[in-house]
Amino acid sequence: MPMASSDKHQTKKNRSIFQSVGHAGHGLWEVFNTERNFRYHLMIMVVIIIAGFIFALNLLEWIMVLGCIAAVLVAEILNSAIERLADLAADGKFHPLIKQAKDIAASGVLVTALFAAIIGLLIFGNKLF
Numbered sequence: 001m002p003m004a005s006s007d008k009h010q011t012k013k014n015r016s017i018f019q020s021v022g023h024a025g026h027g028l029w030e031v032f033n034t035e036r037n038f039r040y041h042l043m044i045m046v047v048i049i050i051a052g053f054i055f056a057l058n059l060l061e062w063i064m065v066l067g068c069i070a071a072v073l074v075a076e077i078l079n080s081a082i083e084r085l086a087d088l089a090a091d092g093k094f095h096p097l098i099k100q101a102k103d104i105a106a107s108g109v110l111v112t113a114l115f116a117a118i119i120g121l122l123i124f125g126n127k128l129f
């Protein structure tokens with residue numbers, strides 16, 4: 001469970017590092033609970049990490065693999081935040097700029113995932129062939 005916020009209707013700055021971390025943890029929990037793609041990425045992450053141990057990646061390879069995983073997860077998290085702001089602004093109505101904002105945010109996830117896949121193929125492909 002995430003750390004509880006002491007003030008559910010807080011609109012002022014966080015009072016301490018602990019409160020900041022608590023709210024960030026709450027955000028992570030929200031993305032995990034509501035975003036199917038984020039859970040897919042987490043499952044792929046587990047498979048890649050297991051593969052990393054099986055193929056005995058060296059330090060540099062681990063750094064690159066973990067960097068790619070972090071980049072994809074962060075892209076998905078930021079995409080989710082933008083989707084929520086867009087939904088708030090759209091208020092249930094269709095708007096071409098909302099469509100652009102959501103599609104552009106999603107393209108950030110796509111580009112990050114594509115490069116992560118290429119880097120993964122280079123690292124694991126190099127071990128296989």
Ligand SMILES: Nc1ncnc2c1ncn2[C@@H]1O[C@H](COP(=O)(O)OP(=O)(O)OP(=O)(O)O)[C@@H](O)[C@H]1O
Nearest residue numbers: 037079083090092093094095096098099102103106
């Ligand atoms: N209010 C809106 N105005 C215009 N287009 C919208 C609006 N809401 C959603 N869309 C379009 O529908 C698509 C799906 O929107 P939705 O908010 O359901 O994203 P999602 O399925 O959660 O996206 P992802 O697959 O990136 O997680 C968006 O990418 C966008 O093209």
